[in-house]
Amino acid sequence: MFGLFELRYRRIFRRVYRNWNVQKIKHSRKPYQDYGSVDFVQRGGRWAIQEIVIEAYSYKLACITLAHELGHAKRFFQYGKWKKFQHMVIDRRREEGIPLTESQAIFMIKDEACAWKHGRDILTKMGVFDLFKDLFYSDSEQSLASYCRAYKHPNAKHIICKCFH
DSSP: OHHHHHHHHHHHHHHHHHHHHSSSSEOOOTTTOOEEEEEEEEEETEEEEEEEHHHHHSSHHHHHHHHHHHHHHHHHHHHHHHHHHHHHHHHHHHHTTTOHHHHHHHHHHHHHHHHHHHHHHHHHHTTTTHHHHHHHHHHHHHHHHHHHHHHOOOTTHHHHHHOOO
């Protein structure tokens, strides 16, 4: 059974994805899980969100993860095919165990930081950011710290600060 706050977050979750006209969303409540992904499809010569997958143990965290994934979508719509191509190249390098180039590492760090910033902007524009503020900042901080560790770029923190704040 959902508590009063959980119902409130569930309503916000629905509002967020309806505002973005997301056709298909999968949300599963897994304990201690926080994961999201967004996939795109080309319809009539234009890019659209095909599906968003959210795995989060609460609707509060699901709202934050969804806003972050929509932040990725916003950047994708700004840069289109180029961004998709960059991710394909980077994913292939990862699968083959080849280290990323410096510019690819910067791209990934910047992309993640900007997605968090756009996610914050989405929640702010809806007038609900204050409900999520503490969890949002701790979740984004953990996520960005993991990118810093993964890509070991000497200016990672500077890049994040420039994008995120």
